Every structure is written in structure tokens, then in C-alpha cells.
Amino acid sequence: MVDVWLPRSAAGGSIMDGAVQVETAATYGAAASAGSGVTPDSMSFEQLLTPLLSPAFGIAMSLVGNAADAEDAVQDAALRALRGFDSFQPGTNFKAWFYKILTNCCFGRHRQEKRRPAAVDLDDVPDLYLYARTAASGLHTVSSDPAALLMEKMSLEQVRAAIDALPAEYRVVATMFFLDDLTYEEIADMLGIPVGTVRSRLHRGRRMLQKALWLIAEEAGIVQELSRGSA
Amino acid sequence: MTPNRLTCEETFRRLNDYLDRALSPEEKRLVEEHLETCAGCAREFRFEMSLLDNLRAKLSRIDIPEDMLARITRRLEEARRECE
Numbered sequence: 350m351v352d353v354w355l356p357r358s359a360a361g362g363s364i365m366d367g368a369v370q371v372e373t374a375a376t377y378g379a380a381a382s383a384g385s386g387v388t389p390d391s392m393s394f395e396q397l398l399t400p401l402l403s404p405a406f407g408i409a410m411s412l413v414g415n416a417a418d419a420e421d422a423v424q425d426a427a428l429r430a431l432r433g434f435d436s437f438q439p440g441t442n443f444k445a446w447f448y449k450i451l452t453n454c455c456f457g458r459h460r461q462e463k464r465r466p467a468a469v470d471l472d473d474v475p476d477l478y479l480y481a482r483t484a485a486s487g488l489h490t491v492s493s494d495p496a497a498l499l500m501e502k503m504s505l506e507q508v509r510a511a512i513d514a515l516p517a518e519y520r521v522v523a524t525m526f527f528l529d530d531l532t533y534e535e536i537a538d539m540l541g542i543p544v545g546t547v548r549s550r551l552h553r554g555r556r557m558l559q560k561a562l563w564l565i566a567e568e569a570g571i572v573q574e575l576s577r578g579s580a
Numbered sequence: 581m582t583p584n585r586l587t588c589e590e591t592f593r594r595l596n597d598y599l600d601r602a603l604s605p606e607e608k609r610l611v612e613e614h615l616e617t618c619a620g621c622a623r624e625f626r627f628e629m630s631l632l633d634n635l636r637a638k639l640s641r642i643d644i645p646e647d648m649l650a651r652i653t654r655r656l657e658e659a660r661r662e663c664e
Contacts, residue, residue: 395656402649407642416645424652428659476592480627496627500634508638526600527639533602552596559631 394434397443398427404529405451411512411524412455419455426451442535449539452521471515471557479559491578502571503562511561519554526551586614591621598625599632 402423409419429450430437437446475481479496488495500508512520512527521540525531533551537544566572586594591614597603598611615622 399649402652403642403644406644406648407639416643420645420648420651423648424655427652427656431656431659432663476595477624477628479631480624483627494626494630496630497634500631500638503638505638505641508635512639527636528642530636533600548597548600548602551600555596555599558635 392443394431398430398447401444401447402427405448407528408448408524409451409455411509411528412452412517412521414513422451422454425454429454444529445531445535445538448525448529448531448535452539471560474553474556474560476556478556479563482563486572486576488572488575491575498575499562499566499571502575503566503569507565507569508562511558511565514561515554515557519550519557522547522550523554523558586610588614588618588621591615591618592624595625595628599628 405423405426406419409422410416413419413422426447430447433450437443479499483489483495483499488498492498512523515523522536525536525539531539533544533547536551537547540547563572591611594603594607594611598608603611615625
């Protein structure tokens with residue numbers, strides 16, 4: 350695997366020159382639309398697609414659960430987008446159009462698998478779950494930024510495991526929001542669900558994620574380690 | 581109708597939409613006005629914002645498979661040739 354760090358200012362590249370370069374979707378958004386989400390008419394398919402491939406892989410990973418299937422899903426989506434590019438309306442949102450194709454590719458693959466059971470009971474998680482837990486464990490006396498303290502100690506794999514523990518309908522919304530900073534409306538359009546459903550799933554999913562993060566941090570001994578600093 | 585000032589409860593009800601940048605400019609202003617004068621709510625909001633920022637920073641580190649972009653490039657070029 351190639352570990353690619355995607356700073357918000359990463360430079361872009363062309364897919365057709367064969368170079369493995371990445372560009373964040375945020376950079377793409379700024380270049381393509383100056384924040385409006387609308388794609389200028391003058392950009393080619395490759396210019397539109399290239400900066401989306403890396404975040405698309407991240408989204409696909411979260412939806413299908415493994416790198417091989419995620420890459421296949423991104424490739425399928427890229428091919429379908431190329432073949433259907435004539436139907437893309439210039440001046441509309443290419444990112445939303447491509448991610449919609451991607452999620453369909455992922456769901457097509459995912460339906461063939463058995464549904465992954467939630468690893469933890471995430472029902473009825475109260476608001477501010479992590480805030481209350483970190484306070485009760487004394488972490489608020491250890492650091493003025495206990496959330497950052499906890500997250501610094503948790504590995505990327507542990508954070509991914511927490512997201513993976515969410516039920517699928519919450520995982521997909523949370524992934525799109527965290528990985529590509531999409532709006533409620535964009536996510537709703539891609540998934541074909543009402544904006545209100547996106548909003549409620551994102552809010553509930555965030556509470557579930559806090560509990561999953563806490564359980565993983567406890568199990569890994571991170572909470573105990575950090576709490577010793579408050580004694 | 582939007583109130584002139586928010587209570588702690590009213591502010592808290594707007595926490596998620598504030599984090600998602602889904603509040604209207606007027607509601608955002610009211611929330612931030614409350615946070616300037618209420619240390620308790622400010623602490624909770626700061627915690628949630630920091631958690632979100634740190635999650636985003638961690639997740640933006642994407643491990644893409646080696647040569648994935650090159651493989652997709654080749655497949656797209658093949659597809660283009662097939663269409664010609």
C-alpha cells in the first residue's frame with residue numbers, strides 16, 4: 350500500500366499522463382467551482398475525475414470493507430462515468446454525479462456479501478457521550494483539549510474500526526461527511542434519500558461513533574494510560 | 581421565529597447543525613454569541629469541534645493501493661480505444 354498524505358493544498362495531476370499524483374477533493378472543488386459545487390464547462394473528463402479518485406477509494410473502502418473490492422469499485426465507477434460522460438450535464442456537480450455512480454458500484458458489490466454485524470451495541474447513545482466519558486476519566490484535567498489528546502493516541506486503524514462498527518446506513522453517510530466534507534444535499538442526492546434522513550443519520554451516527562471510539566480506546570488501554578496522567 | 585438570544589438548551593439543540601455548517605448565518609451568529617458568554621456550552625462545543633477536526637485529519641490519510649491510479653488510467657485508456 351502507498352501511504353498518501355492528502356493535505357488540503359495538495360497539487361493535482363492528470364490521469365492520462367500516467368503519473369501517480371493526487372489532489373484533494375477540496376482543492377478540486379476550489380478549482381472547479383470556487384465553492385459552488387458546480388463544474389465549469391471547460392474541464393475535461395480526466396481533469397474532473399483525477400482529483401476524486403483518492404477520496405473515492407476512501408469512501409469505497411468504508412462501504413465494501415477491503416482494498417481489493419474498493420479499488421474494483423472505483424475502477425468500475427470510473428469506467429461507467431467515462432461511458433456515461435455524454436449524459437453528464439456541464440455546469441452541474443461532477444463530484445456528486447461521480448460519487449453517485451461510485452456508491453451504486455459499491456452497493457452492487459456489497460449486496461453480494463453478508464451484512465457485517467455491528468461490533469458493539471450502539472443503540473441509544475446519549476449526546477456528548479465522549480465528552481462525558483473523558484470528563485469522568487479525568488482527561489479534562491490532563492489536557493485543555495481532551496478530544497485531541499484521545500485522538501492523537503488512537504491509530505488510523507482504530508478510528509477506521511470504530512467507523513466500521515457502525516450499521517451500514519450510518520457508515521456511508523458518516524464516511525462521505527468525514528472524508529469529503531459533502532453537504533447534506535449532496536449526500537442525499539448521491540444516496541437517493543431525503544435530506545432530513547441524511548441529517549438524522551449523520552447526527553445519530555456521530556453519537557454511535559463516539560461510543561465505538563471510546564470502547565476501542567478502553568479495550569486498547571488508551572483510556573487507562575491517559576487517565577494515569579490525571580492521578 | 582428566531583429568538584434574540586439563545587438559552588443553553590436552545591444552543592445545544594443547534595450543536596449538530598453548527599458542526600455540520602448547516603445553520604443559517606443568523607442562527608450561527610446567535611450560537612456564537614451564546615458561546616462567548618457561556619463557558620459550559622463553549623467547553624462542550626469546543627470538545628465536539630476538536631473531535632470532528634481530529635477525525636477528519638486522521639481519516640484524510642488515505643492508503644491507496646500501489647499503482648491504483650496507474651491501473652485505472654490504463655483501463656480508461658483501453659476503454660477509450662475500444663470506443664474509437
